[in-house]
Amino acid sequence: MDISRIREDFPIAERYNYLNSAAIGIIPKSNLEALNKFSQRRILEIPHPDLYHNEYLKLTEETRELFARLIKAEKDEISFQPNTSMGINLIAEMLNWKRGDNVIVTDLGYPSGIYPWLRLKKRGLTTKILKNRDGLIDVSDFEEAIDQNTRVISVSFVSFANGYRHDLEALGKLAKQNNIYLVVDAIQGLGYLDLDVRKCRIDFLTSGNYKWLMAPFGAAEFYCCKKLLEELESPHVGWFSARDPFDLTLSPYKRSRTARMFEPGNPSFLSIFGIRESLKYISRLGMASIRKTIFKLRNTLVEGLQELDTWVPSPNGERHGSAIVFANLPSCVGEKVYAALKKRNIVVSQRSFNGRSGVRIAPSFWNTHEEVEALIDVFRELTSK
Amino acid sequence: MDISRIREDFPIAERYNYLNSAAIGIIPKSNLEALNKFSQRRILEIPHPDLYHNEYLKLTEETRELFARLIKAEKDEISFQPNTSMGINLIAEMLNWKRGDNVIVTDLGYPSGIYPWLRLKKRGLTTKILKNRDGLIDVSDFEEAIDQNTRVISVSFVSFANGYRHDLEALGKLAKQNNIYLVVDAIQGLGYLDLDVRKCRIDFLTSGNYKWLMAPFGAAEFYCCKKLLEELESPHVGWFSARDPFDLTLSPYKRSRTARMFEPGNPSFLSIFGIRESLKYISRLGMASIRKTIFKLRNTLVEGLQELDTWVPSPNGERHGSAIVFANLPSCVGEKVYAALKKRNIVVSQRSFNGRSGVRIAPSFWNTHEEVEALIDVFRELTSK
Known part of the structure; x- marks a missing residue:
């Protein structure tokens, strides 16, 4: 997949770090035309x-x-x-x-x-x-x-x-x-x-x-x-x-x-x-290629979060895993995480899971590893506070 | 109502004499934008x-x-x-x-x-x-x-x-x-x-x-x-x-x-x-003005058709009448009427009513009296044949 060509189809990415496809997926520019x-x-x-x-x-x-x-x-x-x-x-x-x-x-x-x-x-x-x-x-x-x-x-x-x-x-x-x-x-x-x-x-x-x-x-x-x-x-x-x-x-x-x-x-x-x-x-892109790209992003995300002792009740692996990741920072309620991310133009959903307050993160194939790392950085800052 | 300004919003009218709003109404250009x-x-x-x-x-x-x-x-x-x-x-x-x-x-x-x-x-x-x-x-x-x-x-x-x-x-x-x-x-x-x-x-x-x-x-x-x-x-x-x-x-x-x-x-x-x-x-146009315009068109239509001995089982007057007119030419099945109209780019629906084959005509406020007259002309030709 030629990511730079794909990115042209998602101009939203210039304004937001959009990791929220589980809420609303972005329509490619070409489809919209x-x-x-x-x-x-x-x-x-x-x-x-x-x-x-x-x-x-x-x-x-x-x-x-x-x-x-x-x-x-x-x-x-x-x-x-x-x-x-x-x-x-x-x-x-x-x-x-x-x-x-x-x-x-x-x-x-x-x-x-x-x-x-x-x-x-x-x-x-x-x-x-x-x-x-x-x-x-x-x-x-x-x-x-x-x-x-x-x-x-x-x-x-x-x-x-x-x-x-x-x-x-x-x-x-x-x-x-x-x-x-x-x-x-x-x-x-x-x-x-x-x-x-x-x-x-x-x-x-x-x-x-x-x-x-x-x-x-x-x-x-x-x-x-x-x-x-x-x-x-x-x-x-x-x-x-x-x-x-x-x-x-x-x-x-x-x-x-x-x-x-x-x-x-x-x-x-x-x-x-x-x-x-x-x-x-x-x-045209191919489902296999899309899936592979998303799982790579997802794995980077989960590994990064787990290093910070974030609670991630989202199973790994392609058998039970998916593009959706729930993350709870024990030291920080979801509302605060959501607000900290929003300040950096990072878009996710605020959610609870099993009574624990956190955010739901959902990358798509047109997201980059840099975008995922930027989210992890915010979690790192919140952890070290 | 300034009909020439309104017509600009319905560019379809340049290509068709569209008298078929009972099937699908045309969206004004400005709304589409x-x-x-x-x-x-x-x-x-x-x-x-x-x-x-x-x-x-x-x-x-x-x-x-x-x-x-x-x-x-x-x-x-x-x-x-x-x-x-x-x-x-x-x-x-x-x-x-x-x-x-x-x-x-x-x-x-x-x-x-x-x-x-x-x-x-x-x-x-x-x-x-x-x-x-x-x-x-x-x-x-x-x-x-x-x-x-x-x-x-x-x-x-x-x-x-x-x-x-x-x-x-x-x-x-x-x-x-x-x-x-x-x-x-x-x-x-x-x-x-x-x-x-x-x-x-x-x-x-x-x-x-x-x-x-x-x-x-x-x-x-x-x-x-x-x-x-x-x-x-x-x-x-x-x-x-x-x-x-x-x-x-x-x-x-x-x-x-x-x-x-x-x-x-x-x-x-x-x-x-x-x-x-x-x-x-x-x-913005006003419902009263729209209604008045449509009923004028409709009355011209019905009077014109009735002069030609067309069967029009569509009641007159605002109490029981509407923008929809069914017309049956006893001498000519609906299919033939429809085809003759289509040849002149006049769009209506082919329909039957009470077992009699004809067409359904449905003007809107952006139609003109000339458009209605053009339809009546086709009926006239079919009658005189």
């Missing part, structure tokens, strides 16, 4: 109905295809939702629950991965929340929690909190052995980590695009495996999810046979265009 | 978490406020959904149905206004579809259809099919007298017609923005009246719909007290920015 041109067509060329159908809908299908390739799925298994959270809600509404059923989640997952299940308490659903031990949750923890009423295991591919990466292949195997659905929120992993929905036997996957996928807010992929697409009915129906959206004669509803059945109306075409551009960008 | 600048900030300034919270979320609240003013609601009654269709699905899922309940809809509504109710057949819900007579459905038709099991009346403010505008004030009165919810899909009326949710006693309103509101796809308003906000629970929950979205500690879910409870995750900020710009644009 394409995005603006796409908007421009709306006032110059796009309004002809033929163009709308030909361009907007073709774009959407192309983007499904590109995203499907990213997670080794099929195009027809991909739908667009407004955000990651909506994916979990879809599943919670869609599955046919029996009183006494339970769902296993973890305390490393994002709130939206938990609330939709809790909501179903009145329909007799129990939610078991597995607690991490020093940032880790083992497959055996799930194994122990499973009983004959377990219907779903719902996890984040990578934890937003400490960056713990689940062994999805092992979880998928366990889930299938027990006839349990595996649901994955992949937003904190996609864009730099490989994920194979077939190999991991994932039933449902939900993911937004505004982190390492570097795309605008407004569209999020929802994957439903082919077999379940045939068995289940979407809780949301509309003209767009019908087999023939352009039959407006109010004939009886026939749902699309593909994941389009989850899209009742027009999606955010602007956002989808943004995803397409980003998926192309990532594919 | 603002939209592109908004995107630009994402790669230059926005990523700092403080900026994200301060700017994106402030923008969203401002847009709620502007939209609320448009329909005479309160800011806290407005939420953003991905599209108009999702609004109807929300209500269909949210209400607590009893077997035997029924919903009254009309055949002038859009498919998405009907499918979500039909889906509930297995839960014992019946959907009564009122049929129009020559394009009209009277309040007395609803009155006759109501029985003691009627829970909902769900209509389009303005029909996508023929432009029929319901008397919402009369419908609201009827609904309240019978303890029935009134649901309105307003997408084909907002931007040029006044609508007062209080005066019309509307319980739920859903509307996208990509027609006369001239904004991008990707965000659609969902209004839920205050009283029902307190009584009902959203079927979708997530971090964003919680009372404090930034409490990520997985504490028990407490829903927002406002319509934000319907927003489980991040909306399409780009689209919301687009809405804000458009609402400001419309407010």
Whole structure:
């Protein structure tokens, strides 16, 4: 990777030391230019109905295809939702629950991965929340929690909190052995980590695009495996999810046979265009190269922090590690660390983990080792005070 | 209104005679420039978490406020959904149905206004579809259809099919007298017609923005009246719909007290920015002036067509008329009319109404009388052939 050429695409780096892609990823300048041109067509060329159908809908299908390739799925298994959270809600509404059923989640997952299940308490659903031990949750923890009423295991591919990466292949195997659905929120992993929905036997996957996928807010992929697409009915129906959206004669509803059945109306075409551009960008650089670059930065970061006796409950190594690192300075609350970093134009997120106050650091492939060292320097100063 | 200055904002008009705002409205050039600048900030300034919270979320609240003013609601009654269709699905899922309940809809509504109710057949819900007579459905038709099991009346403010505008004030009165919810899909009326949710006693309103509101796809308003906000629970929950979205500690879910409870995750900020710009644009021109201009164009259109013995099942007058006109040339199928218009760069939609094939014509305030006359000329030629 030619880092100096890549840096030109991220002018933000001239103003900030931006180590916060786990919150919002920066859109490359070149993608943004394409995005603006796409908007421009709306006032110059796009309004002809033929163009709308030909361009907007073709774009959407192309983007499904590109995203499907990213997670080794099929195009027809991909739908667009407004955000990651909506994916979990879809599943919670869609599955046919029996009183006494339970769902296993973890305390490393994002709130939206938990609330939709809790909501179903009145329909007799129990939610078991597995607690991490020093940032880790083992497959055996799930194994122990499973009983004959377990219907779903719902996890984040990578934890937003400490960056713990689940062994999805092992979880998928366990889930299938027990006839349990595996649901994955992949937003904190996609864009730099490989994920194979077939190999991991994932039933449902939900993911937004505004982190390492570097795309605008407004569209999020929802994957439903082919077999379940045939068995289940979407809780949301509309003209767009019908087999023939352009039959407006109010004939009886026939749902699309593909994941389009989850899209009742027009999606955010602007956002989808943004995803397409980003998926192309990532594919030009190569995922392997992106991953390697990020893990190098991450390792420099963790080693530097650990030398200063910082508490880093973010597992090392590519099996359980990720681009997300939580750091707690025992001598200094997160608020103070955050403020000290902000003063140097270093952008991270202030967070707590397991009750300890700190910051979440999340480099991307376009960050440099100098940027990571600059952050470590601030930690060093805070330690020596 | 200074039409020549306005025309500069719609460069599409140099290339097409665009009479198709009922399909997709054109975004004014000035709004698009603002939209592109908004995107630009994402790669230059926005990523700092403080900026994200301060700017994106402030923008969203401002847009709620502007939209609320448009329909005479309160800011806290407005939420953003991905599209108009999702609004109807929300209500269909949210209400607590009893077997035997029924919903009254009309055949002038859009498919998405009907499918979500039909889906509930297995839960014992019946959907009564009122049929129009020559394009009209009277309040007395609803009155006759109501029985003691009627829970909902769900209509389009303005029909996508023929432009029929319901008397919402009369419908609201009827609904309240019978303890029935009134649901309105307003997408084909907002931007040029006044609508007062209080005066019309509307319980739920859903509307996208990509027609006369001239904004991008990707965000659609969902209004839920205050009283029902307190009584009902959203079927979708997530971090964003919680009372404090930034409490990520997985504490028990407490829903927002406002319509934000319907927003489980991040909306399409780009689209919301687009809405804000458009609402400001419309407010600068003045709704009364826009409405007057459109009705003048529409009257010229209808008079011209009727002189040619075209069948126009689109009621006249501001009480039941709108910017949408359906036209059927008895001597010529819609496909042929559409093709003849297309040859002259005149853009409309090809549609059927009550089994008769024709075109749907939909001028906006930036169209000219010359453009309308040019369309009538084509009809004249087709008639004389």
